[in-house]
Amino acid sequence: MKNEKKGMSDIMLADVPIEKRAQILRDSCDQIEEKHYTRKFEQAEINERREELAEVSIQINGLHQELKEINADFKGRIKPKEERRGRILDELKSGGEYVKSECYKFIDADLGKVAWYTPDGYKLEERDINQEEKQRTTFQAFRRTGTDN
Structure with missing residues (x-):
C-alpha cells in the first residue's frame, strides 16, 4: 500500500470545549507567533453586523442628502459670481462696458x-x-x- 501523507487537522482539539482550547494550544505548541487572519463570525455576530450596516447606510444616505443641499446652496451662490466674472472678462476683452444711454x-x-x-x-x-x-x-x-x- 502506498504511503499517503495526511495533512494536519482542520480543527485542533475539536472535542475540547472552545473556552478551554486556547490555553491547551498555548501550553502544547512549539512556538507562539503574532499573525493576521480572518476570524469567522458566529450567526449572532453576522446579524449584528447586518444591523449596523443598515444603520450606517441610513446615516450615509442622510449625509449625502445634506451634501446635495449644501452643494445646491453653494451652486446658487457661485452662479451669479461666475456670470459676473464672464461679463467682466467680456468687458476687459472689448476694453469697456456695453451700455444703453441717450446718444x-x-x-x-x-x-x-x-x-x-x-x-x-x-x-x-x-x-x-x-x-x-x-x-x-x-x-x-x-x-x-x-x-x-
Missing part, C-alpha cells in the same frame, strides 16, 4: 455726414447723410459744434 445725433449737411455722440462727447458712429436728413433745420444752421463759432 446725440448730429447732421452736417455741408459735409454730407451724420454722426452719433455719447454724453461724454465721443463719436460712436458716422455715416453718409440720407435724403431725408439733407434738409436743414433752423437749429442746424445756428448750432455750435465746438469746432467753429
Whole structure:
C-alpha cells in the first residue's frame, strides 16, 4: 500500500470545549507567533453586523442628502459670481462696458455726414447723410459744434 501523507487537522482539539482550547494550544505548541487572519463570525455576530450596516447606510444616505443641499446652496451662490466674472472678462476683452444711454445725433449737411455722440462727447458712429436728413433745420444752421463759432 502506498504511503499517503495526511495533512494536519482542520480543527485542533475539536472535542475540547472552545473556552478551554486556547490555553491547551498555548501550553502544547512549539512556538507562539503574532499573525493576521480572518476570524469567522458566529450567526449572532453576522446579524449584528447586518444591523449596523443598515444603520450606517441610513446615516450615509442622510449625509449625502445634506451634501446635495449644501452643494445646491453653494451652486446658487457661485452662479451669479461666475456670470459676473464672464461679463467682466467680456468687458476687459472689448476694453469697456456695453451700455444703453441717450446718444446725440448730429447732421452736417455741408459735409454730407451724420454722426452719433455719447454724453461724454465721443463719436460712436458716422455715416453718409440720407435724403431725408439733407434738409436743414433752423437749429442746424445756428448750432455750435465746438469746432467753429
